[in-house]
Amino acid sequence: MLVRRARTWLPxxxxxxxxxxxxxxxxxxxxxxxxxxxxxxxxxxxxEGKFVGLQNFVDIWDLPRWHLSVNHAIMxxxxxxxxxxxxxxxxxxxxxxxxxxxxxxxxxxxFPMAISFVATGIVWRWLMNSGTGExxxxxxxxxxxxxxxxxxxxxxxxxxxxAMALPAIWQMSGYVMALFLAGFRGVPEELREAARVDGxxxxxxxxxxxxxxxxxVTLSALIILGHISLKVFDLIVAVSGKQIITDxxxxxxxxxxxDSNDPAKGATIASYIVLSVAIFVIPYxxxxxxxxxxx
Amino acid sequence: xxAVAGRRAAVFGWTKAGLLILFVFxxxxxxxxxxxxxxxxxxxxxxxxxxxLPQTWTTEAWRVAWEKLAPGLWNSVLLAVPGSLxxxxxxxxxxxxxxxxxxxxxxxxxxxxxxxMFIPYQGVMIPLVQLLVWVDEQAGLQGVFYGGIPGLxxxxxxxxxxxxxxxxxxxxxxxxxxxxxxxxxxxxxMLRAYWSVVLPVSAPAIAVVIIWQFTSLWNDFxxxxxxxxxxxxxxxxxxxxxxxxxxxxxxxxxxAAILASVPTMVIYVVLGRFFMRGLMAGALxx
Numbered sequence: 116m117l118v119r120r121a122r123t124w125l126p127x128x129x130x131x132x133x134x135x136x137x138x139x140x141x142x143x144x145x146x147x148x149x150x151x152x153x154x155x156x157x158x159x160x161x162x163e164g165k166f167v168g169l170q171n172f173v174d175i176w177d178l179p180r181w182h183l184s185v186n187h188a189i190m191x192x193x194x195x196x197x198x199x200x201x202x203x204x205x206x207x208x209x210x211x212x213x214x215x216x217x218x219x220x221x222x223x224x225x226f227p228m229a230i231s232f233v234a235t236g237i238v239w240r241w242l243m244n245s246g247t248g249e250x251x252x253x254x255x256x257x258x259x260x261x262x263x264x265x266x267x268x269x270x271x272x273x274x275x276x277x278a279m280a281l282p283a284i285w286q287m288s289g290y291v292m293a294l295f296l297a298g299f300r301g302v303p304e305e306l307r308e309a310a311r312v313d314g315x316x317x318x319x320x321x322x323x324x325x326x327x328x329x330x331x332v333t334l335s336a337l338i339i340l341g342h343i344s345l346k347v348f349d350l351i352v353a354v355s356g357k358q359i360i361t362d363x364x365x366x367x368x369x370x371x372x373x374d375s376n377d378p379a380k381g382a383t384i385a386s387y388i389v390l391s392v393a394i395f396v397i398p399y400x401x402x403x404x405x406x407x408x409x410x
Numbered sequence: 411x412x413a414v415a416g417r418r419a420a421v422f423g424w425t426k427a428g429l430l431i432l433f434v435f436x437x438x439x440x441x442x443x444x445x446x447x448x449x450x451x452x453x454x455x456x457x458x459x460x461x462x463l464p465q466t467w468t469t470e471a472w473r474v475a476w477e478k479l480a481p482g483l484w485n486s487v488l489l490a491v492p493g494s495l496x497x498x499x500x501x502x503x504x505x506x507x508x509x510x511x512x513x514x515x516x517x518x519x520x521x522x523x524x525x526x527m528f529i530p531y532q533g534v535m536i537p538l539v540q541l542l543v544w545v546d547e548q549a550g551l552q553g554v555f556y557g558g559i560p561g562l563x564x565x566x567x568x569x570x571x572x573x574x575x576x577x578x579x580x581x582x583x584x585x586x587x588x589x590x591x592x593x594x595x596x597x598x599x600m601l602r603a604y605w606s607v608v609l610p611v612s613a614p615a616i617a618v619v620i621i622w623q624f625t626s627l628w629n630d631f632x633x634x635x636x637x638x639x640x641x642x643x644x645x646x647x648x649x650x651x652x653x654x655x656x657x658x659x660x661x662x663x664x665x666a667a668i669l670a671s672v673p674t675m676v677i678y679v680v681l682g683r684f685f686m687r688g689l690m691a692g693a694l695x696x
Contacts, residue, residue, distance in 0.1 A: 127511030231629035
């Protein structure tokens with residue numbers, strides 16, 4: 116009996132075995148290996164790599180640059196996630212009831228997704244050029260014409276990372292719009308109608324019927340934007356290179372590996388990036404797989 | 411009463427349309443800048459004319475940008491074409507098994523796969539570099555896996571397994587089990603059923619996966635910057651180097667950025683429908 120049952124699933128298992136091995140080695144094996152490197156004193160290419168436990172994870176907090184990059188990542192994440200979420204929601208809300216030329220609007224809002232962060236970064240570096248007065252190009256020149264104050268954009272010591280989030284919002288809000296639009300359209304018309312019959316105003320229908328049903332979509336969008344944000348790398352490099360003023364953990368890690376030749380430090384930073392993502396992605400994955408199995 | 415309500419609805423409708431059009435202009439600003447700047451001659455590079463249309467249109471910047479970027483574009487083709495085809499093959503087999511030939515623990519395995527989709531690749535980069543260097547040493551090769559395109563393809567195919575499996579699995583779930591059952595009754599085994607029942611109806615999922623993988627491989631910068639060297643730099647790395655050099659005029663930077671984006675933009679315009687589905691799959695909609 117057992118043998119016969121095994122015969123029905125064994126071929127399937129064999130077929131996915133190559134992928135299981137690859138994921139096992141390249142995802143889980145390497146995450147583990149990276150963590151192991153982070154627990155050694157391999158701070159140069161020739162070092163033996165003695166085990167030092169979590170020392171590197173503690174020591175890194177003594178570096179001012181690490182504090183700076185963490186703060187930058189937090190500010191970038193808050194501005195980018197909220198900005199893309201709000202703009203994406205607004206665009207979907209405006210289109211939700213259907214509008215002439217909807218396909219064209221959607222195509223225009225979405226196309227930045229098809230472009231690489233590097234290409235995006237090049238245009239936005241020009242747009243956010245910090246030159247002022249006669250030397251102003253990009254948005255500063257435009258702001259000058261319409262009477263808005265010029266500012267330093269991503270070179271602003273306090274709010275630079277908020278400016279850095281603008282290209283990312285430009286690139287990702289169309290995606291959020293598509294998610295929300297699918298969410299809006301997924302609300303059955305009968306539910307809205309029933310609420311109207313019960314005397315709900317349009318706003319009441321929106322507030323009590325539509326909004327609660329959008330929660331799963333909002334959560335998905337939040338997870339996707341959040342994990343993009345915490346590992347942001349390409350965009351920062353394309354806009355400002357390795358400058359300290361826009362440093363984030365992913366760029367710091369790159370510098371640690373290639374410029375300082377310090378694998379242990381690089382691995383420590385990488386572990387922190389993984390941890391910051393895993394902390395909210397794992398519960399989300401477990402939750403969504405369970406939910407799918409229930410339905 | 412109804413007249414007032416009707417007028418209010420009309421005003422609301424116009425406001426919505428107006429806002430949407432305003433946002434179209436905002437979204438197109440970077441595209442205007444890219445195009446206009448790329449056609450300007452060097453003599454019109456002064457900041458005062460930054461937003462103006464070129465007085466004399468020239469393709470000089472495009473020519474130089476093409477010369478500088480061409481090797482990278484070719485490397486990207488060598489990377490993205492085999493990479494997306496391999497990903498597609500693996501994803502299709504995995505998706506088939508995980509939806510139609512489920513074995514004990516398949517759900518747990520699927521969740522473990524999915525986590526691979528969300529890991530920040532920084533977390534595997536140092537061991538990956540070490541492994542590829544080691545493979546090159548063992549095989550007596552130089553610059554094939556570490557510093558070459560094959561290594562980059564390998565990395566993308568492996569880390570693409572989760573998303574490709576997800577897209578195919580979600581698509582295959584919609585194929586009725588009875589079709590597979592019927593072919594089993596006819597004596598077909600797992601592979602036979604895959605070949606004659608599942609694969610012939612897979613075209614939409616194949617399109618979604620190839621487009622998704624092609625776009626991510628083409629646009630990737632992180633793996634490329636860690637794993638490739640000057641002779642194997644794909645488009646993104648070369649583009650970043652061109653734009654990062656102080657001497658490169660804006661017109662060339664913008665022309666290069668457009669050239670680098672042409673393949674994915676064309677795919678987006680022509681096959682946008684499938685592109686959208688890939689995006690939605692990324693949102694884990696079961």
